[in-house]
Amino acid sequence: MKQPLILLTALMACAGAYANTTSINGTVESKCIITTDTNGVYGNPSGEALSTKPTDGGVTPIVRYDIVTADAYVAKITYPDSFSSSPSLTDTVTWTGGTEAGQMSDSTMSAFNTSKVEYNNTTEFDLSVAGSVWFEVTSEAEYGYEKAFPAGNYSAVVTAECIAQ
């Protein structure tokens, strides 16, 4: 009777000795993370226009940038100047748009909007403050001279870049 008890106690002691801990390691390093928060949708407020503005029935594409180190990156966001897919178009399309910093994790990031540089269809932001910022991109397309867009699906690409300095 005593022998099995001793054996059981010894086995339990061994099981206890094998209990282990697991560590979780992580590193926070300088990086820029581009997150597609919201894919846009074109609204069709009138026959000849497509627009991502909510007032035109569209959805504004939103891109979030997470910046770990200040002054390490420049953000470049380009609104489209052509459709990536569309029905066959026989007339010219006029493109307009822009990019603005909307929500931000730090109020000093409002400087991104005042110091932004715009050229062609690209807006450049100096990411001088660390944190998270949501950039809202508007895109509008007008077809010919008050010509109605043919029925079908339209897609366009917004390019979000993060360039190390």
Added chain:
Amino acid sequence: MRLIIILLATIGGYVNAHQWTPTHPEMRPSHIQGLYTTEMHLFNSRKEISYYSIRVFDKDWDVVPFAAAPSLVRANYLSHHYSDIYIKKSDLKRAHYICSKSKILSTVKDPSIIASRICSKIKK
């Protein structure tokens, strides 16, 4: 507060991001004479993207020849990918940026798609 947001973003809790690190990679001599190398890390948490292209540019955004296996990376959702980039010693001075760019398949039919490109600057 800012740190918490960054940590949440870095650790997880979102599903649509593109990461490309390090910010300033350092080129070092490789085991092949005349070639310099560095390791880049790609993390794909963009569900709609499965491929990323890698390119090397000079400071004027002209393409610099390089080798990577492969230069078109298939990265599944939430996967990590490590790429060894090789640049010739003769091109090392003008090589400035190592970039990864999301490739959008023609089957993706979102009305407004976002292409992401992140460029690291080579440490000189």
